[in-house]
Amino acid sequence: EDKVVQSPLSLVVHEGDTVTLNCSYEVTNFRSLLWYKQEKKAPTFLFMLTSSGIEKKSGRLSSILDKKELFSILNITATQTGDSAVYLCAVEADMDSNYQLIWGAGTKLIIKP
């Protein structure tokens, strides 16, 4: 059965800390892995990863995919209170001529001042 597992489920750190969020997957016919951030509103897109070993960066956020070990990490450096959110990981998979989007449960990140 295809699945996406995120860890930890929740995380509380202090402002300025660096955090690493994990996403592992077991998916048939992998296409891409996506990261989203959900604050007190609809989620916003962060990264799409398709190639192994290529880091994507956006400011203090970065992400990398390991297709051999079937996982991705999302790093946030010098965290700020505005980084508090749920971070969602999803994996696209091909199922015959169709594809599925399989979502993880999310990591709830709380940054304390």
Add this chain to the structure above:
Amino acid sequence: DAMVIQNPRYQVTQFGKPVTLSCSQTLNHNVMYWYQQKSSQAPKLLFHYYDKDFNNEADTPDNFQSRRPNTSFCFLDIRSPGLGDAAMYLCATSRGWGGSSSFIYEQYFGPGTRLTVT
């Protein structure tokens, strides 16, 4: 099991012929979202309902409308589908978010409806 259900799973419509996609949830969640996902792209949020409050994304075309008659159901209406509207449409729900609370809830997604426009 509580879940998010989308019907139909596959929909074929003709150019310009209105189509309605449906989403239902047994989770009793406050928020329901509609996403559009085209091939090789990340899902794009179209709009969401927080209870009865409708929130449209700025770049969602007028051709897309939504209805939420009750907590459990949400519909996506495409008034005049074009070839460019062929995509996977994903529905999601969440418990939403509250005032000053820092507690934010994750989303639960349905399996999607694949729309083909001929």
